[in-house]
Each structure stands twice: as C-alpha cells, then as structure tokens.
Amino acid sequence: MTNLVSNWRQAKNIHKQIGKVAKIVSWTKVYVAPSGFEADVPYYAGIVEFRNGQRTTVQFVDFEDEPAIGQNVVTVVRRIGRQRPQDVIQYGIKVKPY
Amino acid sequence: MKVAIAGVGMTKFGELWDKSIFDLAEEASVKAIEDSGLDTKKIDAVFVANMLSSKLDGQDHLGAVVATLLGLSVSAVRIEGACASGGLAVHQAVAAILSGIYETVLVLGVEKMTDVSTCEITTALMGAGAEEERLAGLTFPGLYALMARAHMEEFGTTREQMAQVAVKNHFHASLNEHAHFPFEVSIEKVLGSPSISYPFTLFDSSPISDGAAAVVLTKKSVRKGVAIRASTVATDTIGLAKRKSLTEVAATKIAGEKALRQAGVSLSDIDVLEVHDCFTVAEIMAMEDLGFCEKGEGGQYVSSGQTKLGSKMPVNTSGGLKACGHPLAATGVKQIVEITNQLRGNALNRQVKGAKVGLAQNVGGTGATVVVHVLQV
Numbered sequence: 302m303t304n305l306v307s308n309w310r311q312a313k314n315i316h317k318q319i320g321k322v323a324k325i326v327s328w329t330k331v332y333v334a335p336s337g338f339e340a341d342v343p344y345y346a347g348i349v350e351f352r353n354g355q356r357t358t359v360q361f362v363d364f365e366d367e368p369a370i371g372q373n374v375v376t377v378v379r380r381i382g383r384q385r386p387q388d389v390i391q392y393g394i395k396v397k398p399y
Numbered sequence: 400m401k402v403a404i405a406g407v408g409m410t411k412f413g414e415l416w417d418k419s420i421f422d423l424a425e426e427a428s429v430k431a432i433e434d435s436g437l438d439t440k441k442i443d444a445v446f447v448a449n450m451l452s453s454k455l456d457g458q459d460h461l462g463a464v465v466a467t468l469l470g471l472s473v474s475a476v477r478i479e480g481a482c483a484s485g486g487l488a489v490h491q492a493v494a495a496i497l498s499g500i501y502e503t504v505l506v507l508g509v510e511k512m513t514d515v516s517t518c519e520i521t522t523a524l525m526g527a528g529a530e531e532e533r534l535a536g537l538t539f540p541g542l543y544a545l546m547a548r549a550h551m552e553e554f555g556t557t558r559e560q561m562a563q564v565a566v567k568n569h570f571h572a573s574l575n576e577h578a579h580f581p582f583e584v585s586i587e588k589v590l591g592s593p594s595i596s597y598p599f600t601l602f603d604s605s606p607i608s609d610g611a612a613a614v615v616l617t618k619k620s621v622r623k624g625v626a627i628r629a630s631t632v633a634t635d636t637i638g639l640a641k642r643k644s645l646t647e648v649a650a651t652k653i654a655g656e657k658a659l660r661q662a663g664v665s666l667s668d669i670d671v672l673e674v675h676d677c678f679t680v681a682e683i684m685a686m687e688d689l690g691f692c693e694k695g696e697g698g699q700y701v702s703s704g705q706t707k708l709g710s711k712m713p714v715n716t717s718g719g720l721k722a723c724g725h726p727l728a729a730t731g732v733k734q735i736v737e738i739t740n741q742l743r744g745n746a747l748n749r750q751v752k753g754a755k756v757g758l759a760q761n762v763g764g765t766g767a768t769v770v771v772h773v774l775q776v
Contacts, residue, residue: 326645329548330597331538332595333517335525336522338536359531
C-alpha cells in the first residue's frame with residue numbers, strides 16, 4: 302500500500318490533525334474493499350467538514366449506530382488498513398462520534 | 400470546427416478470457432481501419448488511450464505496442480486520464496489534426512481488466528482518486544455513493560429512480576451484440592442485488608470489463624459524412640472533498656456548455672446521447688449538469704421513461720457503461736463509435752430514427768476530468 306519513506310512522510314503531519322471536531326457531510330458503508338482493508342468490511346467512510354470550513358475524506362470508527370449527515374465527529378489516530386507482518390504499520394487520521 | 404470520422408470499430412465488451420490486451424487492441428484497430436476504407440499506410444499517428452496496462456498487464460509503451468501490431472512506424476503515444484482516457488485521446492487527436500501536423504489519426508481505447516481479482520482492480524482504480532481517499536479505504540463505488548447519498552439528502556432522489564437507470568440501460572444493451580450484459584433486468588433485481596457501497600448495490604455499478612474501441616479521424620470529408628463538431632475538456636479537483644458541491648460535476652457543466660457553443664447547436668438539437676453512467680447516480684447528475692433538466696430533478700427525469708429508446712431523448716443506446724460494459728479507456732472511444740453508428744443509420748434494432756446530432760460525455764475519476772464531444776451528420 303505504502304512504502305517506508307512515504308509512510309514516514311505522512312506520519313510527520315498526523316499530530317497536527319488530532320482532536321479536531323467536524324460534522325458529517327456525506328457517508329457510505331463499504332462492502333467491497335481495496336487491498337489492505339478487506340478485514341475491516343463492512344466499514345463506514347465519508348466526507349467531513351471542520352469548523353474552519355475545510356473538508357476531508359476519512360474512514361469512520363467506533364460507530365455503533367448508522368452515521369447521520371450533520372452528526373458531529375472528532376479526529377483520532379488509528380491504524381490504516383492491515384499490513385503484511387514484515388511491513389511497517391501505517392497510522393493516520395480517522396473520525397469517531399463526538 | 401470539423402474533423403471527419405472515417406471509420407469506427409470495436410470488440411465485444413465482456414469477460415474475454417481468451418483475449419489479451421494485444422488481441423483486443425489489434426481487433427478494434429483493424430476493424431476501424433477497414434471501416435474507413437483507407438490504407439493503413441495513410442495513418443499519420445496513433446493515439447492509444449489506456450489507464451491500467453502498467454499495473455494489470457505489466458505493459459507500458461503502448462504506443463509502440465500498437466504501432467508494432469499494425470506494422471506502422473509513425474508517431475504513437477499513450478494517453479491517460481483515468482476513465483476519461485478514451486475521450487481525451489479523441490480530443491488530442493482532433494487537436495493534432497486541426498493543428499495541421501497530421502491528416503489522419505487512429506485513436507484506440509483498450510483495457511484488459513478481468514485477469515486479476517476484484518480486490519486488485521478496486522485498488523488499482525483508486526489511482527484515479529486522491530491520496531486521502533485511498534487512506535480512507537474508499538473505493539470508486541464508495542466515492543460515487545457519497546455523491547448519491549448527498550443527492551438523496553438534498554433533493555429526495557430515491558433508490559428506485561437510480562435503479563431505473565440500470566433497468567433502461569440493460570434494455571438498450573439487450574439490443575447490442577457488443578454489450579457485456581445483453582439482457583434485461585427488473586427493478587427488483589437491481590434493488591435486491593448485493594450491497595457494494597451503501598446506497599449502491601451491484602446493479603448500480605458498471606462492471607469490470609475487457610474491450611477495445613477505435614476510430615479513424617481525418618481532415619478530409621468522407622463518404623459516410625459523420626464529423627466531430629465540438630471537442631472540449633474541463634477539469635476539477637482530483638478529490639471529491641475539495642469540490643464546492645457533491646451533487647454536481649462542475650466539469651460536465653463547463654465542458655458541456657463549451658461544446659454546444661463550439662458546435663453551434665442547442666440542447667434541443669441533440670437526438671442521441673451517450674453519458675458516463677459508471678454508477679446509476681452519474682447518469683442522473685449528467686442529465687442535470689448537461690442541462691437536460693433542472694438540478695435536483697434528474698431522478699424524476701430519468702425515471703419518467705423519456706430517456707429510453709423510442710422516447711424523446713434516448714440516452715445510452717449502447718447500454719452505457721452499466722450494461723455495455725466499462726473497459727475504462729475503451730469507454731470514451733466506444734461512445735464515439737455508438738454515436739457514429741447512430742448518425743450513419745447503422746445502429747440496427749436500436750437505431751434512433753433520423754438522428755442527426757449526438758453528444759458524448761466521458762468522465763474521469765469522480766469528475767476531475769470531463770470530455771464532451773458533439774457529432775453531426
């Protein structure tokens with residue numbers, strides 16, 4: 302999915318994005334996943350809008366109920382997909398209910 | 400603007416396990432050249448549209464590959480713009496001909512997709528999206544599902560209206576011997592098929608197909624008389640989150656308006672239409688963004704029956720991406736093949752009677768690239 306260097310490059314910016322509140326603009330539930338995400342299906346993902354008006358695309362975690370458009374969420378650090386045992390683990394930003 | 404379409408050809412679209420990317424490329428090219436009646440030596444350049452041959456076939460340098468297959472030693476290049484690769488290659492060929500460098504150009508769109516697993520294809524296709532979309536575990540059905548979900552929320556568009564697009568396009572494909580799925584389906588079948596990415600089921604989605612389509616374009620006017628009267632391209636942000644709206648494809652609006660101006664025609668002049676229905680909601684948004692109905696009314700418009708063959712505004716007589724199949728880069732060229740056959744009166748049992756003007760809309764990614772062509776006879 303990603304190699305060591307690109308992983309390192311992305312990871313440098315993660316701390317700036319933690320704990321930000323946003324609201325859900327649109328969401329979907331993925332049943333057919335790309336490589337690395339097969340073990341997670343089905344999972345929620347979507348577009349969220351931060352309070353400064355910026356939008357981003359993220360995977361949703363810790364949702365017990367179906368997400369709702371307009372619902373508040375907060376950014377957290379999570380492992381992104383699954384890697385092979387010999388690969389470096391990739392971390393990134395996801396959102397959970399706020 | 401006027402560039403003549405001298406010849407068209409395509410392979411059957413589908414799971415063609417006994418055919419390689421090379422077989423497909425050669426078959427469509429030879430058919431288009433034969434149809435043009437021109438000697439292969441008259442071809443001054445070859446533009447090959449393809450998205451995934453590097454990843455799926457381990458083959459780059461496709462221009463030279465196709466030149467080799469045809470025994471040519473002219474300029475030959477590959478053009479890539481995700482699912483809009485085909486339309487883009489036609490656009491570049493038109494530009495090259497109008498520049499005066501070349502007189503006759505072969506445009507080929509080819510894709511071989513069914514040799515690998517669904518998971519590998521799903522991953523490879525995400526190359527057409529943004530990095531943050533890949534990190535979110537999103538897929539192309541997922542990204543279009545976000546647009547569909549927003550369309551439902553904002554305008555009350557229903558799952559039944561979306562499903563009608565699939566039902567209609569399967570009906571058209573049942574009349575097309577080249578289609579991947581040449582059979583009809585019921586609305587219950589569409590709605591009841593397995594979930595791919597909520598709210599989409601399998602039958603909202605275009606399939607993974609093999610296939611190729613080719614056209615020979617020339618500066619000279621030709622016997623059969625079909626010409627490209629407009630060729631426009633517009634782009635937008637690569638990722639969906641940075642767009643102003645999730646319920647429109649702004650690049651379709653821009654390229655569409657420009658194309659009508661360039662061709663000197665209005666929407667009411669259009670007799671037949673091929674639009675990029677990679678997912679059912681995409682056809683709904685295309686009809687809105689091209690201006691055939693108001694924003695938000697696309698669901699009603701497509702389920703009213705007026706986009707079916709024999710009605711007012713036949714859309715996707717080939718069966719569209721949904722049912723004719725969607726071998727990525729072949730699609731944009733296939734749209735030109737279908738419209739050309741319609742305008743020549745060669746579309747057999749799916750002929751739109753008296754069709755004189757046709758429009759093709761080809762989309763890359765979630766609308767980061769849109770190509771529109773207007774053809775006239």
